Amino acid sequence: MTLSDTETRGTDDRPEASARPAVSARPETSRVRPSRSTKPNGQWKVDGTAPLNGNEEWKQVDDGLSVRGRIEEVYSKGGFASIDPTDLHGRFRVWGLYTQRKPGIDGGRTATLEPHELEDEYFMLRVRIDGGQLTTEQLRTIAGISTEFGRDTADLTDRQNIQLHWIRVEDIPEIWRRLEAVGLQTTEACGDVPRVVLGSPVAGIAADELIDPTAQIEEITSRFIGDPSLANLPRKFKSAITGHPSQDVVHEINDVAFVAVEHPELGIGYDLWVGGGLSTAPRLAERLGVFVAPDQTAEVWHGVAQIFRDYGFRRLRNRARLKFLLAEWGTEKFRQVLETEYLGHALPDGPAAPTPSTPGDHVGVHRQKDGRSYVGVTPIVGRVSGPTLATLADVIEAHGSTRLRTTPHQKLVVLDVPDDRLDSLVAELDALGLQSRPSLIRRGTIACTGIEFCKLAIVETKAYATAAVLELEERLAGLDLPHPISLHVNGCPNSCARIQTADIGLKGQLVTIDGEQVPGYQVHLGGGLASQDRDEAGLGRTVRGLKVAADGIADYAERVVTRFLADRDAATDETFAQWAHRADEEALQ
Template identity: 55%
Template structure:
């Protein structure tokens, strides 16, 4: 395979729109770096930093780390410096990043839809307990995320991960970020197709491959053969979604260009049928388009979604087929999008007569010790394995029916409920100001207290209402596609700046996928969050029509009801 990292791609065979000015697109010969990030990647392939960590930095300590590695290439190894203590949200965008750096790291460990054996769960717990001050979070990228990691301990941690068949390689950076795979792949009774072999092949070919280690920015992959579309395919750069061709049978449609942050866009559907054994080739084609044609001048426009939006999906498919695949894809109508839960919480049937159980930690926060307890229960009850979900949940696979109820009781005792409240089930939160250098407000602890209070105020909520809490505009917790999305920012209350949130209401994925409604100049303080959500939910429950969802109600509700300026009484119905 030719090395296309720093040279222009082959001449185009299709009429691709040439930019009016240089956007750093390699395919047009714009190979000179246009910003410091591109210069750093050209100076040295970020994959090379692994050896420096193993043989230099871990032995000489934090002060020996080259700043270009520390704030750049380390990300390809799943490592970010965490936020130093003592900096409030007002300093996030004003203090030089070197001052915000603590001497400890966040580490992300990718699971890529893998089935985690009890031994692997024990390894993950051991790392958190022994090397991360007992931290561990389940993220919405199906990662385990640690904090308080010392550079001196990284080689030992990597050794534990290697033995467990896991890795932090390219868990961050301008790289193929951790894949989202269906948590119930290969076992769900209603699955269309098991995409596990395709994810394994993509990982084998491309993770750690220098030809795919320098994208314009992050590149997020999702794949599912489950009809619930349980990997949020609408908001990933590339998604393979299970479908059925009337002649060829089960395969995958291809969706491209999804993403959130400050310019959210839903993925566009190619309307094709790709067989299981050609998924990796299609992934390579899309990834290569992003590498060669992606915009590299401005980081704010360097995601694949901007290229797809500019080209249009028809042109994108043409380039993919003619320049990268060398064949025409089979057309097939895109599958209908589902309505309802995608998180697999509760007890469900497997194909083999066993059960799988979805369990909910609160806002994804677990610990090393909790993972060790989970591993012990998995071994005691002969559970085949666990998978992480894109909704900060855990699914236990291969449970004998006779032990289900007893296991559920034991899980609940350690804080992992298979029958959580609607609030606990449907609330997510990003890392927040506790550790993240980009965050402006606290999220994890605030969301945990919010869940507890809403459980007290609405103990019998009869309909799901999702609440996604994010510490900054980057939407790591998918703010814009929640019923109630909360984007952290500083707000003014009584003449002082305090932690608060911009509110997005009525967002959704699935059949009615859309971005939440923002009310002009409407913000809520963190301290007032419980009362605000109570008012809005009360208005919904009082004013809704039969079977009307929260998102549908938001679309028609008066603004004073959405702003919480008025709270309806039952007599107002």
């Protein structure tokens, strides 16, 4: 039995494919190819609904929504040993729960042991935060749960969620009670369901915002999260909506995304993208070329989700993402099916949104449209803690605010800060390790959960990435970096930390260096998305044979960044990604 996720977490899923890494000297936008198989793909509207594998069988018996009752009435009282294996390894995820990795199992055994041999009797719990919108009351509740039940753990993910660890099944009902009392939930935070809806972290407050997408996010989540008709999708379904011109929700790697655009006749609405996703068979989303009015957004979202449910491939889980269906159909057929079978009307043609001119991480101090300011801060690789979050809530309130946002870049944004309290707030956040003026290396570094908690991981991530950031801040202090350098560190072949869309992406694996097998990373170079100072989104270049030891991240990054600064064409303001795709392999070693 296999499970599914590509967020910073621990799961029982396996990579989507085992393709050998490609060597490329130019930007890539897709590595998914249409299928030529003559076998049925398990598409419900084509092949019928008879399950073609064990995973589909148990989902048809019980997709997971009802397991909450068993957790509350049976498992929380009987303890870990009382949990039915199919519930444990399958249905629990629908409520944001995965067993975490048992300590002491090295990365070399990840692929040789079964999930139950890797797992501990504790859970990762994912708190779903749609649009990244939080109040200080909610933050304080999460902090209290972390401290009381999760050994102070708390990680900001690159999908705007917060994850806790060391959670016991006995404590889950009380945790749910506390979360729901302040308007939070874990419903469908994981599993083959509609996951968290990413939203602009500055929705409703940015001075340069085109449209506030909050109403659209709220309509989607209130109508469809927990809807039994969407609780058995082929795999995960990831969504994003932004009204900000920085396109700050990594829309190119979501199954469905809505990007604000101004239509010359119809006004402000959204440009629709479908079919993005990374993992081991990455593909960037594509525009359908339609314009979606704000009041049609939920309807169109529902149509795309139903296409995935009815036509998505279910026979092989490594081909069950929407990106594989899009590769098979193309955008013209996808649009035709959406309009004729699910919407019942045509959508108007629409223009593409302009290329962003500012970064989408919102780090630093920025003016709001009401005259106050928002402050974006950078914890190192998203690692915080219960006590840190509790203190953060106190600091925010002491400076006249009660609102903050999480971001798709493992950052935090504090809203509504009066001018006369800005300096004090920035100083106190900095004392918490939340810098609003971070180095360009710290600002651009993210990391997945890694071997500390994740059952898929081969290599530690957060500790090595943190050490590398601190070293690089010293080593590169005298260099004039023209842009942030994104360094993404992942503990396995999946892409929880979006390695293919980073300037320097590191994929965890065992590597042989000087004849010895050690934990390390394969290197991807020159990836990026529209919100990361890229003129055009593209996947990174993989140089075969280029590998780095886990404790050698700083050495390699210093070497390649120094070479970039020496070789770049300053006259054209050449970016790291542009240089990495034109450089000779020798320059990238």
